[in-house]
Amino acid sequence: xxxxxxxxxxxxxxxxxxxxxxxxxxxxxxxxxxxxxxxxxxxxxxxxxxxxxxxxxxxxxxxxxxxxxxxxxxxxxxxxxxxxxxxxxxxxxxxxxxxxxxxxxxxxxxxxxxxxxxxxxxxxxxxxxxxxxxxxxxxxxxxxxxxxxxxxxxxxxxxxxxxxxxxxxxxxxxxxxxxxxxxxxxxxxxxxxxxxxxxxxxxxxxxxxxxxxxxxxxxxxxxxxxxxxxxxxxxxxxxxxxxxxxxxxxxxxxxxxxxxxxxxxxxxxxxxxxxxxxxxxxxxxxxxxxxxxxxxxxxxxxxxxxxxxxxxxxxxxxxxxxxxxxxxxxxx
Amino acid sequence: xxxxxxxxxxxxxxxxxxxxxxxxxxxxxxxxxxxxxxxxxxxxxxxxxxxxxxxxxxxxxxxxxxxxxxxxxxxxxxxxxxxxxxxxxxxxxxxxxxxxxxxxxxxxxxxxxxxxxxxxxxxxxxxxxxxxxxxxxxxxxxxxxxxxxxxxxxxxxxxxxxxxxxxxxxxxxxxxxxxxxxxxxxxxxxxxxxxxxxxxxxxxxxxxxxxxxxxxxxxxxxxxxxxxxxxxxxxxxxxxxxxxxxxxxxxxxxxxxxxxxxxxxxxxxxxxxxxxxxxxxxxxxxxxxxxxxxxxxxxxxxxxxxxxxxxxxxxxxxxxxxxxxxxxxxxxxxxxxxxxxxxxxxxxxxxxxxxxxxxxxxxxxxxxxxxxxxxxxxxxxxxxxxxxxxxxxxxxxxxxxxxxxxxxxxxxxxxxxxxxxxxxxxxxxxxxxxxxxxxxxxxxxxxxxxxxxxxxxxxxxxxxxxxxxxxxxxxxxxxxxxxxxxxxxxxxxxxxxxxxxxxxxxxxxxxx
Numbered sequence: 138x139x140x141x142x143x144x145x146x147x148x149x150x151x152x153x154x155x156x157x158x159x160x161x162x163x164x165x166x167x168x169x170x171x172x173x174x175x176x177x178x179x180x181x182x183x184x185x186x187x188x189x190x191x192x193x194x195x196x197x198x199x200x201x202x203x204x205x206x207x208x209x210x211x212x213x214x215x216x217x218x219x220x221x222x223x224x225x226x227x228x229x230x231x232x233x234x235x236x237x238x239x240x241x242x243x244x245x246x247x248x249x250x251x252x253x254x255x256x257x258x259x260x261x262x263x264x265x266x267x268x269x270x271x272x273x274x275x276x277x278x279x280x281x282x283x284x285x286x287x288x289x290x291x292x293x294x295x296x297x298x299x300x301x302x303x304x305x306x307x308x309x310x311x312x313x314x315x316x317x318x319x320x321x322x323x324x325x326x327x328x329x330x331x332x333x334x335x336x337x338x339x340x341x342x343x344x345x346x347x348x349x350x351x352x353x354x355x356x357x358x359x360x361x362x363x364x365x366x367x368x369x370x371x372x373x374x375x376x377x378x379x380x381x382x383x384x385x386x387x388x389x390x391x392x393x394x395x396x397x398x399x400x401x402x403x404x405x406x407x408x409x410x411x412x413x414x415x416x417x418x419x420x421x422x423x424x425x426x427x428x429x430x431x432x433x434x435x436x437x438x439x440x441x442x443x444x445x446x447x448x449x450x451x452x453x454x455x456x457x458x459x460x461x462x463x464x465x466x467x468x469x
Numbered sequence: 470x471x472x473x474x475x476x477x478x479x480x481x482x483x484x485x486x487x488x489x490x491x492x493x494x495x496x497x498x499x500x501x502x503x504x505x506x507x508x509x510x511x512x513x514x515x516x517x518x519x520x521x522x523x524x525x526x527x528x529x530x531x532x533x534x535x536x537x538x539x540x541x542x543x544x545x546x547x548x549x550x551x552x553x554x555x556x557x558x559x560x561x562x563x564x565x566x567x568x569x570x571x572x573x574x575x576x577x578x579x580x581x582x583x584x585x586x587x588x589x590x591x592x593x594x595x596x597x598x599x600x601x602x603x604x605x606x607x608x609x610x611x612x613x614x615x616x617x618x619x620x621x622x623x624x625x626x627x628x629x630x631x632x633x634x635x636x637x638x639x640x641x642x643x644x645x646x647x648x649x650x651x652x653x654x655x656x657x658x659x660x661x662x663x664x665x666x667x668x669x670x671x672x673x674x675x676x677x678x679x680x681x682x683x684x685x686x687x688x689x690x691x692x693x694x695x696x697x698x699x700x701x702x703x704x705x706x707x708x709x710x711x712x713x714x715x716x717x718x719x720x721x722x723x724x725x726x727x728x729x730x731x732x733x734x735x736x737x738x739x740x741x742x743x744x745x746x747x748x749x750x751x752x753x754x755x756x757x758x759x760x761x762x763x764x765x766x767x768x769x770x771x772x773x774x775x776x777x778x779x780x781x782x783x784x785x786x787x788x789x790x791x792x793x794x795x796x797x798x799x800x801x802x803x804x805x806x807x808x809x810x811x812x813x814x815x816x817x818x819x820x821x822x823x824x825x826x827x828x829x830x831x832x833x834x835x836x837x838x839x840x841x842x843x844x845x846x847x848x849x850x851x852x853x854x855x856x857x858x859x860x861x862x863x864x865x866x867x868x869x870x871x872x873x874x875x876x877x878x879x880x881x882x883x884x885x886x887x888x889x890x891x892x893x894x895x896x897x898x899x900x901x902x903x904x905x906x907x908x909x910x911x912x913x914x915x916x917x918x919x920x921x922x923x924x925x926x927x928x929x930x931x932x933x934x935x936x937x938x939x940x941x942x943x944x945x946x947x948x949x950x951x952x953x954x955x956x957x958x959x960x961x962x963x964x965x966x967x968x969x970x971x972x973x974x975x976x977x978x979x980x981x
Contacts, residue, residue, distance in 0.1 A: 208840055209980040231846040242837040245734040246767055251752060258759035259845050289734050303841075 165214035180371035235304030260307035354455035398443035477572020518600030543624030764859030779866035807877025907967035
């Protein structure tokens with residue numbers, strides 16, 4: 138049977154067609170028995186980007202990844218991976234993706250070479266082609282020297298590398314990585330991030346779920362934050378961290394402590410949050426840009442007799458954005 | 470307040486009492502007893518002694534079911550904790566070896582004992598139906614309980630000594646099977662020596678002792694008319710003492726076998742380096758059918774086991790030929806050996822294939838590799854059939870020994886082919902086997918443990934029930950062949966249902 142064609146986004150006649158997103162998720166819902174894991178999740182991921190997927194435990198990250206990897210069928214909504222519908226064209230999707238699940242799932246009784254050779258053959262690669270490909274992925278993951286060792290004899294970090302090599306062996310266009318850095322030591326984590334950057338340079342799209350927000354912040358081009366099955370943010374990471382969305386964060390440095398100014402700002406309509414930083418009289422003010430302007434915020438502080446030393450746009454860490462956008466407590 | 474030594478025991482009982490499966494088993498048991506009662510009633514006009522037939526059906530079926538399903542159930546006691554790497558955590562708590570053994574094994578024993586005792590009020594009806602006395606009922610249950618005790622504690626020891634449930638199940642099966650077969654083998658061996666010689670007398674005495682300890686022989690004695698012994702014969706006492714000894718052995722060796730937490734991930738039959746002179750026994754480069762390659766080398770045992778199967782089949786036929794020679798007091802003819810070769814090859818191939826199918830997806834689930842396979846660009850059915858192809862090279866030794874047998878006994882071969890392919894009974898056998906394999910495959914992805922032996926137990930009892938009712942239905946119509954045609958169709962449909970259910974279940978498991 139002929140391979141189905143990927144569907145690109147509709148473009149106006151004569152205009153250059155925009156590159157179709159690598160992932161296009163529309164109103165995706167999923168439920169386990171009577172518990173809703175995903176609720177009308179909508180987001181997209183540009184091709185050749187590294188996209189972070191973050192959320193608290195039980196938010197629906199692994200469920201989303203399993204749906205994208207065609208292991209689960211969506212309850213509602215539509216998902217296109219590299220232009221292919223994941224339900225109808227699941228074989229075409231599987232041929233083009235590499236999925237690294239959270240639980241290590243390798244044939245531990247095989248050697249590293251046998252394991253990669255098996256998957257390469259299972260994806261239909263010819264014997265001669267397999268040799269070269271395996272050599273390349275082993276070099277990329279720095280496992281060449283251990284290729285004749287049994288997988289069971291390797292450390293967790295090395296098994297993680299083999300798992301990544303296994304994902305790459307059929308040269309997928311999209312990598313779906315579920316907590317690839319979990320349980321790795323700092324060196325292994327840094328090396329893994331380097332490998333992922335190298336893969337992006339090679340033109341792969343990477344969709345990575347992780348709890349290590351500091352590293353994701355520096356690695357990713359875009360990010361989706363999910364909480365209790367709902368998408369809280371999806372877009373460029375710079376926009377999220379610099380506050381180019383609905384809210385913006387500024388740092389207000391005063392000459393001396395001013396509880397009155399802090400209280401006035403707290404009460405002002407449009408201010409989402411105010412936090413005092415460290416021991417110095419410095420406040421981080423987050424406000425809705427459609428309700429308040431920077432001049433108005435500054436005016437409120439001055440009217441409360443505060444001596445303003447500096448008022449600068451603050452850049453948040455991903456962890457701060459994560460905390461702002463997600464709710465505390467365990468989902469029920 | 471509960472004693473620490475009984476903490477795990479109590480917990481196991483509580484979990485068991487909350488599990489739906491416990492009640493399903495009891496319901497199944499009640500249904501089976503009901504069937505036995507109906508069958509005794511229906512056949513009472515033909516054979517008489519309805520009570521004895523009802524009672525012996527229940528006792529023999531219970532014995533078979535305990536032997537098949539009990540092996541895997543009891544053997545997983547401690548080994549499952551090893552597989553899940555949780556035994557270390559148990560040992561770190563306040564639980565000592567005795568508490569762990571009691572909690573993991575004795576609770577299971579108690580569960581089965583309650584199942585057994587639940588039968589008693591019903592089987593007492595046998596006395597009313599006639600042909601059986603209260604003494605026989607009590608003696609039969611004492612025999613079954615003693616055997617159960619032995620089975621449980623042999624399995625407990627195997628579970629302590631082995632790292633994996635599968636190896637513990639195999640060891641238990643070998644020990645218990647060896648015990649059950651030891652008496653007839655010793656009787657046969659006694660004839661190797663001249664009658665009246667010291668060796669003959671010694672072996673015959675051992676054979677006699679083993680027979681008296683054998684539960685099958687004891688049940689036979691109990692079911693005989695005129696049985697008037699007490700309930701606690703040699704079999705009960707010896708089985709109970711042996712059970713105690715195995716429990717003690719498990720307790721004594723617990724620390725030795727569980728001192729270190731070992732890697733229980735699957736091991737390969739033979740790890741031969743690519744440059745070794747024995748590399749033919751090692752793993753080849755993957756074939757075009759990669760899944761078949763994987764399962765041939767890593768599930769069916771690869772080339773090493775191909776040789777092993779060939780040698781094993783020849784050895785088994787050798788043992789049979791030796792026993793036949795002893796019984797007939799003459800050299801066994803080539804045609805007879807040919808017949809044995811064909812019979813053993815077919816039997817072993819059928820067993821091997823059923824065992825393989827029941828492990829095909831179970832091992833992938835157990836070692837968390839199923840999602841990886843499901844990500845391959847093939848449908849679940851293609852995946853299953855590719856895996857199935859992997860076992861075919863492993864069956865080559867049986868094909869070789871079968872045709873070797875056909876060469877030695879061409880007449881037997883012709884008759885066998887005619888009987889299997891030329892009659893409705895033969896086709897019924899084929900359909901029945903296919904349905905059984907599909908059922909075993911299905912149970913293996915639904916139950917965590919002992920899917921194949923449980924499938925065999927359910928199959929035997931279920932077959933008996935089905936056959937009984939159909940034979941009554943068709944007796945009046947006078948068409949036995951018609952009954953077998955209908956049975957063949959039923960089994961074929963059942964096989965298709967099991968196959969489809971297995972595929973759906975595998976897809977679900979991959980997403981869990």
